[in-house]
Amino acid sequence: MACQCDNEKKNIEKYLQPLEEILNNYQVPAESDIDLKKKKKKDSEIDPLTKKKFLIPVLQEAQDEYGYLPEEVLKRIADFLELSLSEVYGVVTFYTQFHLQPRGKNIIRICMGTACHVRGGSQILNEMEEQLGISSGETTDNLKFTLETVACIGACGLAPVIMINDGTYGRLTPDKVPEILNEY
């Protein structure tokens, strides 16, 4: 079989095309275009010529596009923003909003706040884990569900409570779990 390197390269280019469109919106002015007065004066000021200040919005847009942040995408972002990959990785792992693994179509959030804890939130979690065959923080193989715990969703009156995407399910008992999952 002939070498597939070219194909692979083309595939990656195609895969990164949407990212390139995002990055296009994050350009810095050319050094010659910049007003001398606007140049960075103090260490505490953000240098108008560096691109690294765009990191978080770029990551957010890229995650919206791809559903998560694949390694190839992060490498391209690092190159574009003139950062090292470890710096980008450090930021991605710091914020819980960013994900390095593919996410399910439906995000299940089980509340573990005080009221839910008292009223049996962990039993709901156990039943969910049992039904889906995954642990908290994981995604099902068919990418249908991602299971997460959260500290409090502010609906203590409904404890124990969970959210699936934007929908709320309150006053739960473990036996209601299969029924709820069937809706999705």
Add this chain to the structure above:
Amino acid sequence: MSEISLTIDGEQVKVPEGTTVLSAARKLGIEIPTLCYHPDLTRHGACRVCEVEDVAHNRSLASCVTPVIEGMEISTRSRRARKARRRNVSLLLANHPNDCLGCDRSGTCELQEIAHDLSIRTREIEKYEGETRDITPDKTGPALKREPNKCILCGRCVRICEEVQGVSALQFSNRGFDSIVTTAFDLPQSEINCANCGQCATVCPVGAIVEKNEIYHVWQALEADDKHVVVQTAPSIQATLGEEFGMEPGTVVTGKMVTALRKLGFDRVFSTEFTADLTIMEEGYEFLARLEGNEKLPHITSCCPGWVKFAEHNYPDLLNHLSSAKSPQQMFSALAKSYYPDLTGIKPEKIYTVSIMPCTAKKFEKDRAGINGGPLKDTDAVLTTRELALMIKEIGIDLNHLPEDEYDELLGKSTGAGTIFGTTGGVTEAAVRTVKEKLTGEPLERLELGFVGVQDKEIEIGDRTIKVAIVSGLGNTGELLKDVREGTSEYDFIEVMACPHGCVGGGGQPLPVDKEKKDRRAEGLGSIDQAKTIRKSHENPMIKKVYEDYLEEPLSRRAHRLLHTEYRRRPKN
């Protein structure tokens, strides 16, 4: 700038605005323990080991990051200050393996020293029950070993890699209790854009980053009856090894080091300076060819394996500017397994080559693809200055009390041109001396180049002006190489050393280290060059002999096979 007055432990002191409480205290000779603070790096304030009390404002503060304010009444000794420091050190120890006896840094660990000074006892540490970190160590690296369980998150490695080296291979990742210093995607050291310079290991206060130890293999070779073990010592070692035995930085211990190596059982003790002279010959002729052909200027040096790997990752388009000459270490080893067997009748398979290097990247270099001149491995083992000191200490020798001895002759004689390979600017000076004499017959005056950052100089050679630049610290290469990339560089010759201060500041040198110590090491090394009689590589009689006997002339076919190599493109991230 206005002066601020405050009291520290009852003593009045006036310091300029912006001074930290720590600096003000040290000015008075008051010692406060520190871990995350390092004089060569930005301030971080992460470890809280330097806490003191400001009685006037009723607060506890981290002295390394707090600027002085008028009227402060600092107490470093109050109950509150003392308790805060004890508590913070105990908390660090509560999530630390504390297996000090078996740790590479036992005896040079800053955390161990502070715990000792504060007399922290086990019961204090055990008060803090709870989870401890359990992360697999990364021992895959060719040069460095990382043990995140020992890490105290001081960030000194992160800062030196980013601020000084401009590599940022290491960063903090995750958050809270899960925070660790790691590589992108936790990849092993062997698979990332790390230059293996080992600067992280020189600032790590604990045993979380250390060189990959090869002492065991060297002892095995020394103890094997059928091995002929030859050792080469890099130029800078003679000016730094003494520190491991309590001598002042910059003390030259060449003769004592040779005696110690003989006592360790090495069959022949040679100096890398001999092949440093050879590198200068090969590289000098290469530079001459470039000058005359007027192509691919500037000529960029390649004797530093940390710089070479950095260039392969970040400047793959400029690799054709790099000299193809191998580093002195690899030239030496190539000859030790080809020319040396011819001369002595010892079979190359029986020869085991060890090099004593200031450097962790040399450990990587010895296993580079295509680095060997023949079927055998040219360099069998690389020991850092620190590892050599450990071996000497193991057999109960105190370097201070040794008589002096001379290198073995055959590959031992050097000119002093090779000696200054160990500081920045040394390579350039040595190469230009040879080139100038070749072209004009006139000797070259000392270049008097400084040690730090980027330096440049114009040198008249005949009717031509040669512009040289010298840069140390990978983070300082940016501007210079940007110009080369854009074709606007005004330089003909650029020397790059990965470590700040060159090899005297190398990743394998004695610890702890700061700029001031490196300056003194460089001065020590420079004094050897001044003292030597022959200072031009091409006048070294051994160099003349090796060309007459074996290599014919610089850049000959045989020289190419044994003394030159190739570089390869590596991914940026």
